[in-house]
Amino acid sequence: MSAAVEMIGVTKDYGRVRAVDDLSLSIPEGSLYGLIGPNGAGKTTTFALLGGFLRPTKGEIRIRGRQLLPGLPPVGQVLSLPQDAALPNHKRVLECLIFLAQLGGMSGAEARQKSEQALKDVGLSELADRKLSQLSHGQRRRVGIAQTLVGHDEVIMLDEPTAGLDPRTALELGQLIQSLHARRTIVLSSHNLSEVETLCTHAAILSKGKLVASGTMDEIKGTGQLLLVALGQPLSNPAALQALATIVSVRAVNPSPDGTGIEIQCGDPNLADQVTTEVLKVLIQHGAQVKGVERGRKLEQRFLETTAPTSG
Numbered sequence: 214m215s216a217a218v219e220m221i222g223v224t225k226d227y228g229r230v231r232a233v234d235d236l237s238l239s240i241p242e243g244s245l246y247g248l249i250g251p252n253g254a255g256k257t258t259t260f261a262l263l264g265g266f267l268r269p270t271k272g273e274i275r276i277r278g279r280q281l282l283p284g285l286p287p288v289g290q291v292l293s294l295p296q297d298a299a300l301p302n303h304k305r306v307l308e309c310l311i312f313l314a315q316l317g318g319m320s321g322a323e324a325r326q327k328s329e330q331a332l333k334d335v336g337l338s339e340l341a342d343r344k345l346s347q348l349s350h351g352q353r354r355r356v357g358i359a360q361t362l363v364g365h366d367e368v369i370m371l372d373e374p375t376a377g378l379d380p381r382t383a384l385e386l387g388q389l390i391q392s393l394h395a396r397r398t399i400v401l402s403s404h405n406l407s408e409v410e411t412l413c414t415h416a417a418i419l420s421k422g423k424l425v426a427s428g429t430m431d432e433i434k435g436t437g438q439l440l441l442v443a444l445g446q447p448l449s450n451p452a453a454l455q456a457l458a459t460i461v462s463v464r465a466v467n468p469s470p471d472g473t474g475i476e477i478q479c480g481d482p483n484l485a486d487q488v489t490t491e492v493l494k495v496l497i498q499h500g501a502q503v504k505g506v507e508r509g510r511k512l513e514q515r516f517l518e519t520t521a522p523t524s525g
Contacts, residue, residue, distance in 0.1 A: 216275075217242040217368050217398040218263060223272030225258050225422075232258040234422035236272070240368075240415070245394040247409035248402045249512075250419035251520050256402045259419070260372055263400070264293035276368060288317065292361040296373040302346035306356055307332065309345060314363045324363070331359040335389060351382035358389065362397075369393075371401040375408060387412050410434075410512040420520040434509035437482025440489060441510070445502030447472030453499035460491045 218240040225233040233255045240246045250256050261267040262274060265287040274281040276290040301309060307328055314324035332338045335355040361369045375383035391412050403409050409416060417427040426433055457466045465478040479488050496503055
């Protein structure tokens with residue numbers, strides 16, 4: 214899969230403060246890529262660098278193979294929607310989108326056609342003539358996303374797109390973003406880890422300006438290499454653990470301290486389904502009460518593991 218965005222050894226300093234530290238990252242074409250990290254991890258700076266709003270202190274950024282150059286904003290390559298993006302309250306929805314499209318160099322006819330299609334894509338066609346001041350918070354977010362769709366084939370960057378929305382509106386907006394990424398590469402940042410886990414195909418975890426984990430969501434969570442079994446009560450038959458260890462591709466079997474959970478490490482991700490079936494068969498044969506099975510860790514667990522403060 215080709216890269217839509219590449220960061221190669223990118224560093225950004227603010228005086229003596231290093232916000233991004235030798236960051237190398239490849240965002241695949243057609244992915245919905247989550248950028249996550251604790252406060253101060255460098256997410257906002259990374260977004261600003263990719264959007265052309267900041268210049269790296271050193272390193273290189275490429276959008277579909279073209280290097281971002283100082284003083285040349287990435288018009289036609291990247292469209293960024295900041296969390297606090299403001300829209301002109303006095304304008305009507307369609308009028309606003311047409312105006313912004315023309316600022317980007319489109320003719321009046323093309324701007325109208327693209328704007329009307331974008332409103333249709335985000336489900337706001339019926340509000341085309343309504344003033345922006347009359348829209349709800351969630352509707353304004355949809356207009357913002359429509360704005361990013363007016364272009365041709367740019368990489369879309371969304372900073373905290375569902376922040377501050379009620380749960381239902383956030384869910385609907387997340388579903389909208391997921392439906393749109395079939396046609397665009399989308400990069401989003403969010404503190405809502407369950408949202409990132411549900412929506413994104415890939416992700417990167419930053420900590421103190423450095424990359425600590427990246428890959429497909431399954432790779433980050435270890436979906437093909439880790440099986441977590443929850444038991445209703447501790448195993449009464451120790452032979453069960455010995456039998457689990459003999460299953461093909463099982464590398465390690467680690468019961469939890471209280472005996473109500475088992476972590477099983479698999480050697481071959483391609484055999485994960487087979488291993489899961491065999492594990493359940495062995496446990497049931499040995500009288501275990503299986504409450505549930507998960508493939509890999511939750512994204513929140515991986516986040517906490519990779520961003521935990523180091524001692525000393």
